[in-house]
Amino acid sequence: MVGYTRQDLDNWSELIARNLTMIGLTDEDVFQNAVNYGLFTGGLGFHYGAEKVGMTVVPSATGNTRRQIEMIDDFGGVTAIHCTPSYAMHIAEVAEKAGTTLPTLKTGVFGGAEPWSDNMRRMLEGKLGGVTAYDSYGMSEMYGPGAAFECPERNGLHIWHDMYLAEIIDEDRGGGARTR
Numbered sequence: 153m154v155g156y157t158r159q160d161l162d163n164w165s166e167l168i169a170r171n172l173t174m175i176g177l178t179d180e181d182v183f184q185n186a187v188n189y190g191l192f193t194g195g196l197g198f199h200y201g202a203e204k205v206g207m208t209v210v211p212s213a214t215g216n217t218r219r220q221i222e223m224i225d226d227f228g229g230v231t232a233i234h235c236t237p238s239y240a241m242h243i244a245e246v247a248e249k250a251g252t253t254l255p256t257l258k259t260g261v262f263g264g265a266e267p268w269s270d271n272m273r274r275m276l277e278g279k280l281g282g283v284t285a286y287d288s289y290g291m292s293e294m295y296g297p298g299a300a301f302e303c304p305e306r307n308g309l310h311i312w313h314d315m316y317l318a319e320i321i322d323e324d325r326g327g328g329a330r331t332r
Contacts, residue, residue: 154193154292161200164295167315168201171301172232174310175286177259179206182228186212186220186235186243187264193296194264198234201298207232214239217246221254229256234288237268237276244279253281263288264297273306 156164177183183202189195189211202209210227212220214235220243224230233240240262247254260276260283262268273285289309290299299316300309311318 154296156196156295160295161196163315164197164298165200165204167295167312168197168298169204170312171288171298172201172205172207172261174301174303175259175261175284176304177202177205177207177232181205181207181231181259182210182256183207184210184212184220184224184227184230184233186214186233186239187297188214193292194234194290197296197298198261202232217243218250221247221250221252224254224257225252231256232259232261233257233283234261236264236266237262237272238266240276240280240285241272244276248279255281257281257283259283260285261288262286264290 185195185198185202187194187198195213199209199211208228210223210230212223224233240260257280260280262276262285268287276285277283286302286306287309288297288301290297294316300311302308303310
């Protein structure tokens, strides 16, 4: 369990808002947050960050996948979704069985509690009708998901220098170097 101060939540939502705008999301997007809002920290940061951007947020949480698909279609056309990669794959498979292609989705933010491969990215993008998939990394000790995030190049994760102090360990030289 992680406790957050009001300042922690403000910092985290600012971090997520930066990440989401970096990949092109705007106040015109509808954002479905399909992660848990319980003790797992992913729900709050992404919810408040998407609100900070000005997006309409659908706080769908996890589970009831058919309902998730209905919400994607019903809430004015959800354009972006946040969930784990395995749950995104499950949504895609259930949607396919239901005969829907989720045509309004354009952006997927995946990661959080799970690592995933480039092969999984290609599979998700294909099964979700051409969604552009972005990786999000985090851990509870660093607010949660969104501590590191992909840009549109999608060739590695970025850390905001004014939010974190990174230490890079050079094993060959036996020490670390701090960078800002």
